[in-house]
Amino acid sequence: MNDVSTYDLAERLEENPIIKPGDIPPSSHKMKIECLLNPGVFKFGNKTWLLLRVAERPEQIEGMISFPLYNEEGKIEVLHFHKDDPELDFTDPRVIRYKGQDYLTTLSHFRLVCSDDGKTFHEPKGNTPIFGSNRLEAYGVEDCRVVEMDGTYHLTYTMVSHVGVGVGLMQTKDWKNFERKGMIFPPHNKDCALFSEKINGRYYALHRPSSPQLGGNYIWIAESPDLLHWGNHLCLATTRQGKWDSARLGSGASPIKTEKGWLEIYHGADENHRYCLGALLLDLHDPSVVIARSEHPVMEPLAAYELTGFFGNVIFTNGHLVEGDDLHIYYGASDEVICRADFSIEEILRSLLN
Numbered sequence: 001m002n003d004v005s006t007y008d009l010a011e012r013l014e015e016n017p018i019i020k021p022g023d024i025p026p027s028s029h030k031m032k033i034e035c036l037l038n039p040g041v042f043k044f045g046n047k048t049w050l051l052l053r054v055a056e057r058p059e060q061i062e063g064m065i066s067f068p069l070y071n072e073e074g075k076i077e078v079l080h081f082h083k084d085d086p087e088l089d090f091t092d093p094r095v096i097r098y099k100g101q102d103y104l105t106t107l108s109h110f111r112l113v114c115s116d117d118g119k120t121f122h123e124p125k126g127n128t129p130i131f132g133s134n135r136l137e138a139y140g141v142e143d144c145r146v147v148e149m150d151g152t153y154h155l156t157y158t159m160v161s162h163v164g165v166g167v168g169l170m171q172t173k174d175w176k177n178f179e180r181k182g183m184i185f186p187p188h189n190k191d192c193a194l195f196s197e198k199i200n201g202r203y204y205a206l207h208r209p210s211s212p213q214l215g216g217n218y219i220w221i222a223e224s225p226d227l228l229h230w231g232n233h234l235c236l237a238t239t240r241q242g243k244w245d246s247a248r249l250g251s252g253a254s255p256i257k258t259e260k261g262w263l264e265i266y267h268g269a270d271e272n273h274r275y276c277l278g279a280l281l282l283d284l285h286d287p288s289v290v291i292a293r294s295e296h297p298v299m300e301p302l303a304a305y306e307l308t309g310f311f312g313n314v315i316f317t318n319g320h321l322v323e324g325d326d327l328h329i330y331y332g333a334s335d336e337v338i339c340r341a342d343f344s345i346e347e348i349l350r351s352l353l354n
């Protein structure tokens with residue numbers, strides 16, 4: 001722990017990290033899992049399930065950077081770059097830039113693991129991984145939110161390719177058959193969390209467009225009659241200079257319905273790419289109205305596994321379970337391992353409203 005005073009409300013599991021890259025096999029013998037991160041979370045058949053983001057690349061050779069992507073035929077191709085190539089910028093472990101083109105250093109897909117106690121997970125046989133499957137997913141699929149409505153699970157996730165980053169929608173009832181609905185929020189957009197019920201007869205979503213000149217990386221809200229066509233976009237929360245969420249923010253999992261309003265746990269990062277979690281409280285009947293917002297993070301990188309790793313100083317969540325007042329947040333720590341932290345919803349609300 002650090003010696004700076006903190007408003008951290010999280011009770012981290014002693015067992016953390018609960019899943020590490022070595023705990024599940026790679027998708028092929030040619031790949032190595034570098035990171036397990038940012039799982040979607042849901043209940044199905046009395047079990048707790050995580051839809052893990054599995055980020056892979058081949059074993060790295062000294063002096064080189066090698067990473068996979070899907071080529072035009074949808075086959076995995078590995079690109080190799082010499083680290084001493086003056087055209088190569090690899091200052092960020094997550095992305096490289098070569099001759100004006102951006103690439104990701106890993107290729108992500110989704111994998112299902114399940115648990116009886118919410119702490120010990122295994123990968124059951126018979127669930128096929130979800131891979132990027134079209135040109136808009138040539139650099140993979142990432143950070144999936146899962147919400148269930150009337151027996152259908154809705155998956156909103158990041159589709160990544162060289163033409164941009166957008167939000168895809170997939171639906172399933174049985175976790176075996178998936179209906180891909182395509183891109184619902186075009187580039188640049190990510191961090192899309194659907195509300196778990198209609199409000200005034202309409203679906204609602206939080207999403208995160210990025211505007212490079214005017215504007216920034218802000219949380220927006222939109223409404224839809226059918227989950228496919230989105231309109232009436234409004235900006236809900238912007239970055240705040242000098243605070244923990246000064247550079248970017250984005251929603252976490254589906255907002256939690258409470259008596260006080262819709263509670264949304266979101267991530268905010270500063271200019272040093274330090275990712276913390278905070279909360280927004282939205283009006284129950286008109287969620288475009290922000291009632292309150294965290295002054296301080298409700299959770300910040302403090303534990304060793306949150307401070308160092310593939311990309312250190314990162315707590316990122318897009319999945320949780322609610323059981324009465326208990327909120328179990330599953331999160332990616334340092335973009336490398338999966339962890340869980342528990343919160344009291346009451347306590348988060350108190351931190352917002354006092």
Ligand code: MAN
Pocket residue numbers: 037038094142143275311314316332335
């Ligand atoms: C972005 C996304 C996340 C990742 C964070 C921190 O917001 O790519 O997947 O966890 O950055 O690196």
